[in-house]
Amino acid sequence: MENCLYAAQGCGGCSLLATPYETQLLQKQARVDELLTPFCVTEPIIGMETPYHYRNKAILSFAPLPHSRRFASGIYAAGSHRLVPVTDCLLQDARLTEVLQKAAEAAANCHLPAWDEDREAGLLRHMVARRGVKTGEISLAVVTAEAVFPGSRDFTKAVTKACPDIVTVVQNINTRKTSAVLGDTEKVLFGKGFLTDELCGSRFQISTRAFYQVNPVQTEKLYALALEYAGLTGKETVLDAYCGIGTIALTAAKKAKSVASVELSADAVRNARHNARMNGIENAVFACGDAGEALEGAANAGERFDVVFLDPPREGASEQFLASLDRAAPKRAVYVSCNPETLARDLSFLKKRGWHVLRARPVDMFPHTEHVETVVLMSRAKD
Numbered sequence: 001m002e003n004c005l006y007a008a009q010g011c012g013g014c015s016l017l018a019t020p021y022e023t024q025l026l027q028k029q030a031r032v033d034e035l036l037t038p039f040c041v042t043e044p045i046i047g048m049e050t051p052y053h054y055r056n057k058a059i060l061s062f063a064p065l066p067h068s069r070r071f072a073s074g075i076y077a078a079g080s081h082r083l084v085p086v087t088d089c090l091l092q093d094a095r096l097t098e099v100l101q102k103a104a105e106a107a108a109n110c111h112l113p114a115w116d117e118d119r120e121a122g123l124l125r126h127m128v129a130r131r132g133v134k135t136g137e138i139s140l141a142v143v144t145a146e147a148v149f150p151g152s153r154d155f156t157k158a159v160t161k162a163c164p165d166i167v168t169v170v171q172n173i174n175t176r177k178t179s180a181v182l183g184d185t186e187k188v189l190f191g192k193g194f195l196t197d198e199l200c201g202s203r204f205q206i207s208t209r210a211f212y213q214v215n216p217v218q219t220e221k222l223y224a225l226a227l228e229y230a231g232l233t234g235k236e237t238v239l240d241a242y243c244g245i246g247t248i249a250l251t252a253a254k255k256a257k258s259v260a261s262v263e264l265s266a267d268a269v270r271n272a273r274h275n276a277r278m279n280g281i282e283n284a285v286f287a288c289g290d291a292g293e294a295l296e297g298a299a300n301a302g303e304r305f306d307v308v309f310l311d312p313p314r315e316g317a318s319e320q321f322l323a324s325l326d327r328a329a330p331k332r333a334v335y336v337s338c339n340p341e342t343l344a345r346d347l348s349f350l351k352k353r354g355w356h357v358l359r360a361r362p363v364d365m366f367p368h369t370e371h372v373e374t375v376v377l378m379s380r381a382k383d
């Protein structure tokens, strides 16, 4: 068991750190077992061999120091905007922690003013760094409170010199009074606006605002399980709903006849289409929109899928999506869930319509935190 000096200062990033990892896994298993009792017996949780430094994305936040032109940087304490000056972290990829420290130094040397939430003045709100652990490529997003970014050239020059593994620097503009980190507008300051990583034997371009699983080691296990549940033979028509940058879709496309996919984020869809081309995959298409609307449209048009993957955000799938899934009547559906509570709710919706859960297995994507991922195989006919 490792200790973290920042836990005492309220960081809260690893809320379960004091619990031995084996016990964490038992607790997560018990939680998923209990929620899924009405549907099936779950298989044993897939834990992580070395459950540290797994996060491929890290955020550093900024605030002005009182009576000074300098700023403080760190991670927000649990449930507040008080900064804990974390310079070493057990969850993050160690290189990301270093890069963010160098980026904060570059910002200080360039005299960038931190955003002051109370006075609503200043510029620098956060920095978000992501690392492709297979390629070593790093993207850095500098979140500013305004579009005008004086000193951006000097900052970019300094940070890319200090960290040659940064392949792109993006200014993300977040003018809103919100605790959401990223805003909707971006300017590329250096590089191409994305990094490239490898996962499950394919290469993926990933933009700052597109979703990408934060634990790449466990993601390969998660997708392998989802693919095993899907039982693809090369003949199936597949739907990947909530597809992100196309990671599941493109992995499945190699084992299916065709894959249609839908995703709300335009940035992610742009990445997904590019990723298909980059990997020479010609049997996958991507639509931008709401998954529920798209599946309802497909069901109305009489389109048929043999297998549907769904990997919705924490709030789960919409009723429109689930009702349309039932009408579209695929042979199998594989639900990848990051929230067992909404998973149980959605399974209960489908159970009332005659669906059965055939297999379910938790995967620990987020060691030392409360979160747990679950993969479920469902079908309408009990086979």
Ligand code: SAH
Pocket (backbone or CB within 6 Å): 210, 211, 212, 213, 241, 242, 243, 244, 245, 246, 247, 248, 262, 263, 264, 265, 268, 289, 290, 291, 292, 311, 312, 313
């Ligand atoms: N399967 C992908 C992404 C899963 S995260 C992966 O493993 O990487 C969930 C995704 O759902 C995010 O990319 C998010 O942008 C998308 N999303 C959120 N609400 C949506 C909706 N209503 N319709 C379609 N996609 C949605």
